[in-house]
Amino acid sequence: MSRREVNPVLAESALPHGLPDFASISDDDFLPAFTDAMATQIAEVEAIATDPRPATFHNTVEALELSGRDLARASGVFFNLVGPDTNPVRNEISQKLSTLLTDHANTIAMDGRLFSRIADLHARLPDLGLTEAQERLLAKRYRESVRAGAGLRSDDQEQMRHISSRLAFLTTTFSQRILDDTNASAVVVDDEADLDGLSDGEIRAARRAAADAGHDSGYLITLELPTSQSVLTSLTDPAVRQRVFDASVNRCSRGNDHDTRELVLEIVGLRARRARLLGYTDHAEYVIAEETAPDPGSVTALLGELTESAMRAGGRELTRLTQLADHDIGPADLTFWLERDRRSNSAVPLDDFENYCELDTVLERGVFHAAGKLYGLRFTERGDLAGYHPDVRIWEVFSDGGRSIGLFLGDYFARPSKRGGAWMNNIVDQSTVLSTQPVVVNVLNLTKPDDGKPCLLTMDQLTTLFHEFGHALHGLLSAVDYPSQSGTSVPRDFVEFPSQVNEMWALHPDVLSHYARHHATGEPIPVALAEAARESANTETAHATIEYLAAAVLDLAWHRIAADDTVDDVEAFERTALRSAGFVGDLIPPRYRSAYFNHIFGGGYSAGYYSYIWSEVLDAETEQWFLAEGGLQRANGQKFAEATLSRGDSVDPLVAHEKLIGRRPEIGPLLVRRGLAGE
Template structure:
């Protein structure tokens, strides 16, 4: 489970790095570290106590906006450093007061006091790192570098404070005699474990070594993310001959023309390595050489032997992480991380991956054979390459299922898909959304909604930020400007946001989504609804404060509703005619649901296994990243037609995010998702008893207790693996029958 204390510091270091897909990135080591958030009462107290400093800096003064949303228009880049300076000093004083108290240590004056500390710093860090991820600049990146070292040092100051640890240990040793609620017991246990894992038991010499390692890691993680953003923005495929656009849909061509104009190539077309540009080009462009150029531009990011090369950074990070694990008496960094995950250790992770990998790889090889047959039938005399996969997979999908991805896009406009998500939330939990124009926005692209519960009471704010821009990092994630909590005597309402990277609208036409893009919107909303429906006391335990291999579970469950005819009928309407998506097209989508799953599962698992390889290293020797990656992929037998979803040079999830030794978590969470969907499928997708149980035991509870205990309360049993394998089409009928009987 997550670390309960971690003040604002660890949060800030983590957010500086970047947030995951979810999650989203962000999406944010929400699973393991205390999330930095604002509490209005505490900020007001800060303002009153510190006079001019607080009143003249909008990051320290109380917001007068509805719901206490940060007043973004008042916040300038030059406000951040002074606000950090002030809040760090204040947090240091708060911690010193707790550590040096003459009173005997109690849960209230030690554990709970630490939980309440650092609110000003939490707020400053939250706003800064949210904006650095969504609308960065060179100035913001400079501050991130500077703060990474300072916040890492402050984090170490807390966890290596002998007096403070003595008080925490004293309370922990009395735990059996204390009259504590379940969430308080969890907070106490996590606080104590966080100190131990933070080096509190080390010698003074080793504490100094740990400080140095943490400082280096924080700097390198920030640099990795900056290099990747620069690499992604630098590449462009410029096309000046219309014939080279053959096969591409008109909306993609129009978007490429807009991109060209923005980049100074008027009258031409530009494609980039951002997914909304790259994916459709690889799927539809008939020019094989250009597909190759764009694909290689994508997979070579961070691997170009230039100023933004990430290979040495990644190897250095892996080495430092191993040294840190050794210092803390763990065999590998993966052992250190996984101790707090659902998986518990690397052996259990490999145990799951080894169950899925053979079937996924075998299916992928079958898919290669199908594509090679098509190439031959068309008169081609070349061997299928990785940059051909999307193109031929789409052709086979169309031939086999009479389904062209372009057929579905007119029915999935961005606004309508968002309304489909809202419809689903209302049917399940009675939650409704009302757009507000009077709430501050951090960027003009943002749309803001007040969220109401089934009884009509207001429960929080939901922001959406959907369009790609060069100042925004890639991917999709959820995070919060403030988490729900009650620890200052009132129920503080959450401020949640989703970030995605869809193409901007061109002219008057709406943004049309592919099926996968629409599914991603549902996925990220699954994180958001958990943040919005959270009902906890301590802010470090609310929302998505869950282990990495469990936090993706609610988001993956949410994707299931999008495919249901009742839901599709509500939002999947042709943007021109208003016609509901035909049942025949729905049936085609469902029939093709297991298509290309060999590829999808294999490319994902290759990345998950690469992550584990980097973090189960048992040496501090820095590796040749290219050779290391090749050896790792050769060992598992990855075929040349598939590249890992993330190669080392652009694997930001693990080298500048919170997913180190945790990228496997998506498929681990998939077990809970598939098992949960069995219940909804059996009882009815909007069955109120099932929905209420899911809300009570999964969405509301956050990290207040062991997630497995909470899952069992909802499901009545441990999750089964076979629903996941069946869903992906990776089992024969006989294998499925055997697994169901076990």
Template sequence: MHTSPEQNPFDTISELPYRLPPFARIETAHYRPAFERGMSEQLAEVEAIATNPEPATFENTVVALELSGQLLQRVAAVFFNQASADADDEIQEIQAEVSPKLAAHSDTIHLDHRLFARVDALLASADDLDAESRRLLERYHLDFVRAGAGLTEAQQERLRAINEELSGLETAFQNKLLADTNASAVVVDDAAQLAGLSADAVTAAAETARERGLDGKYVITLVLPSGQPVLTSLTDRALRERIHRASVSRGANGNEHDTRETAARIAALRAERAALFGHPDHATYVLEDRTAKTPAAVHDMLGKLTPAAVANAHAEAARLQEVIGDEFELRAWDWAHYSDRVRRETYDIDAAQLRPYFELDRVLRDGVFYAAERLYGLTFTERTDLVAYHPDARVFEVFNEDGSGLGLFIGDFFTRDSKRGGAWMNSFVDQSTLLGTKPVVVNNLNIVKPPAGEPALLTFDEVNTMFHEFGHALHGLFSDVTYPTLSGTSVLRDFVEFPSQVNEMWAVWPSVLENYAVHHETGEPLAQSVVQNLLDSQIWGEGYATTEYLAATLLDLAWHELPVGAVVEDPLEFEAQALRQAGVALEAVPPRYRTSYFAHIFSGGYSAGYYSYIWSEVLDADTVEWFKENGGLTRANGDHFRRTLLSRGGSIDSMQAFRDFRGRDPQIEPLLLRRGLTQ
């Protein structure tokens, strides 16, 4: 049954379990009116707070702000997930229209001097608040200041214009990149060129071609990073080169989807905005509100990693050239293929031969869910009676050990043309005792969907990604805070990857791995010798992996350490110069993301923050050592991690939460050892 726009499902709180959005009733026509009404309602609520004749109190100001805008939150959570996971032309049109309006809406609230005066007065007399309430008040005050509440009227007017333009540009970058990624898919005419790919991968390529009206051909779609998984297996060097060049030229093809000017304009506007706040550049402005605090601290940490990583990459390149011999010179499109050969020869590990042991549903239930059951006492029941936003998205109810409902987990694992690249976690409903809500979270991945009736077989990297993203989901599900602003993953950006990275350790934990790594046809477990070789092989390739990551991180910082007024005429030349100056310009090791498809920083939330992954990995590697020292996969360990850190959200200083868990500050040595950077 279709619901007319007049019967807008966003207007009321969902009556479904855990307030799951009523996806079966939601149509595209509902979004615009829901956004308009949601913004209007919140502005009326905020006006009532600002004009309240009573003196400011925590309840009538901060709590009232927390309770405002619930309709807007409901529609935004659903819409922006769809814009990332299942967009069409109309969704993209709405996104382009509504994003600048939302930016202006946020500015209207945060630049209201009456609201700021009330929050400012409260901060001066908040000694009687409990710790979480004071944390929330401090967060509000900082948000107002960083949003421009203390600027002059003329500065605020310019800030509004910058924010509105940036919102539109960031949306444009995302939509252009999605379009060019789809358009850049590589069409193959002859199946013989696909030698090396597994039979199911060839079948999937044929099915993708058929869906695009290219019957009899094969289509290799692109994933977001520079490195494409199929390059590991393909033996046809010319095809490998075609795929690699298609990947690294996305957004820079000179067509209507070109993102280069958009990226340069975004960086320039961010620098101008930082200058309004008295900062020399955008990176300084951003890092002021991160655990790192300053760009200098980030560069100091990266400086401890870069020389050893590049040296390792050069050593790996020499080893690969030995394997190739004099036939040709190692190039970027050869690296994955010959690196896999070295891994196979040295460790007897064949990535393609591992895939039959990593069937998606088995990895999910007997790996990801199993580890969560052993560690935290969770159980999972698939709710086929509950409808998600796409037929591929599956809904699971999550229960605590005592049988109480914890929340809902939605898994949307397959790639499609309407989904952006990469993998991520979103929240439809945030946990909050103030609102009486329990969490509803979603994980999105981009695994190639097999033909009907065929199993979905994963690479080990995709297995690792499933565990990683579920770490984000656990961070959201375990939230136990009062206020929605502090819920779940609402922690500082360079801390948010830490819990998800920790969860990756269980993918290779022996008792977990042996539980899910079973051949999908024969039921044969992955041999223990292969398991050990897989673990041993993880150090191989760390030079490449660390260098490609650091190159992207340093490129991000280069763009966001530009001063106001700096003009970048040629973004790709700027990129090349930045990589040379940072000492990471290796022709055979392109950055994980180049400027023209660096979605994390130009359309995501990671501007001047892509370093967060390795910054968080310092905490992660140290935490893995703690688990190993304390008995590994035990309920006692899981409960300690959940209680001291995962449940706290943003209600406590992030590094204090780590200290509460670990008993001390983090140490970098476990990370250096893990990545082979101790020499």
């Protein structure tokens, strides 16, 4: 019996839509599975590269696209475990795979015989009679090979191999250190009185977290990934707020085993060297060449325009908060007083809002309801199917014609084995050529309630739930031929656009009225409270805009470093970069400081964190389009799905958007939304 028949990672699943049989898989199965899968793809690529027939799209580009199915299956399982449910064994496997998979990809990309066939086809692309999707796939495969170093001299190729392999190791290590230090930096509070301002449920969760961490008494305030911690809006004790803030902002920079600063310096240096080898000025130019933004200068100009306006708004906001507090306030106090300011300006107290936002009800009667009204989708929970963790729930997704189109997994509760933040992943990619339907997962980090208690969502958590489901819709409604073009496989600075659009439905009257029921009484949300919640959500604080822009500027600054530049002090570089961009003072730190900026040093957003605001330009005007066309209607959803959600990277996403809206993107609606119009 072959390994493929016995290794459950590589076995084709008999479960609906290829859902992995997680219960049959052990950690010991992964490395053998990846070893076999890589060997199988190398054999497939060898056959493509040595094919005696002239190169065609089908025997070269399409054949390469469809190779490595075992590797895709293994990756779909393993890398959907490492983020939400890791352990020391999986961390070790991930570290080994980071270099093995990078070396494997380089072996294929730098195969001179294969590149010769792809380059020949690319040179004749206009004459091949391909569809738009096929043309885009060929062009992308050619660019990927060139950007991997296929066109370089052999000695430069060796440098590229070393750089790529080393970067894979470093970025994986960076992510693991953040998780370890975020867990280690949780704040222990001995006296319950010091938690004044937190709800009873939050206090119980803090006690349970302390017990889980091995503390016989006391309470544990666990940290979220961003600098700003949500508990700071509620804790009334300034000293406790300061402890939590210090724990957050000093993560991974204390000189211990979790310190990431030396990783940051080596990562940016290697990225700069790689960019120079490929003929780019810096890593930002290398990255943005593949995005919808035309160049780093255009991104810098957008960030600069927004920063100037945001800092003026921030000055007025600080003056107002200082008057409200009647004393000077520091970085640890800002969000606390912002919350007091919000409450004082609300006609109706918003304290009761989350009592109308119970997780299960919001999911079924809000998130899924909106998807049904717009896209005709129906969700049926499959209690007979098991996820990778007991907390994971699974729904089968049906089209309005009753056809099963995929599976949606929800993993909503925080745990020490899960990295911070929220995200969406594909376990199985949609592809008509492969006859595969999507299996997608949303991951959040909500505090798990005690048994029998409801999970109530704050306004931010409600928005995050709808945001991540927007990514899920992008995957579920994909209708493309090739797996590498499916769903969210679009330019990084476009990928956030559909998810941001989906946020608009969280508080839309037709949606909110459908799900907002008091968790205890079942009473519908009062009209005045619903209107106050919408008004509050539509008022973007200057603090939120500034902390985001500071992180985006910091990302771009690190990646404008050239190969010959020398940087040896992470904190000094941060200060200089932020002040040069117009961020004066330390009152509002970036959403992520460099030492724990996982998006850019551990994830896929390097030189691309600007994408959230770049995508929001499209989102703000698309929201206006939806409302002008009548809002939550099936016809509007169908148009948006046909233009964006179903097309993935099979078309130029910006061109498709312009066809939907009827013009090129404009920044005006974003400035209005952010409260920066006329600044």
